[in-house]
Amino acid sequence: MTEQEIKGIIEALIFAADKPILLQEMKEVLKETDNRVICEAIGSLQKEYESQGRSFQIVEVAGGFRMSTRPQFGEWLKKFYKFRHRERLSLAALETLAIIAYKQPIIRAEIEAIRGVDVAGVLHSLLEKKLLRIMGRKEVIGRPLIYGTTNRFLEHFGLKSLSELPRVEEFKEREDGEKGNVSQQVSLRNEGKNEDEYEGVAAKNQQD
Secondary structure, eight states, rough: OOHHHHHHHHHHHHOOSSSOHHHHHHHSSSSSOOOHHHHHHHHHHHHHHHTTOOHHHHEEEEEEEEEEOOOOHHHHHHTTTTTTTOOOHHHHHHHHHHHOOOOOOOOEHHHHHHHHSSOHHHHHHHHHHTTTEEEEEOOOOOOOOOEEOOOHHHHHHOSSSGSSSSOOGGBOTTSSSOOOOHHHHHHIIIIIHHHHHHHHHHHHHHOO
């Protein structure tokens, strides 16, 4: 196949996928094309979209690739989908997610010791949303469940990996001198930052 044909196939795969598509998944389709060529094709597409001033882009998230609209078009998409309901995470859910993201693997008792409240209901909700996963049981009395985040968590917050989480030091002081709150900062920095991207993906999925 020519370079242009490979780029066309990859573009179609990323566009059609309902979640970030992995490099290995593309490799399974393009069996005689090595990973280097696939990565180069993705990079070429990204540069083309940028140079042509296209409203969408290819972004790497949760270990895979997806298409999303560029942030500057977010306000227009919000107007178009103003009647579309998007379920938001509560502050309690964000706080619990932040603790798990930074402390995983972690058990419920350890989360409750940090938050100071019962988190059974929040954990159940986050598991249903597939933002958390059960990693096993801790070998202590009662063998409690161990929790960790999922690829869906990375996708939701627009992260390539957990290493992209803001450093805890960044939360020590807010610009106004108030003590930073880790969960609120994570929410503002990640969920807010990627809301436009989310709406862009939603727009593509609606078209599908």
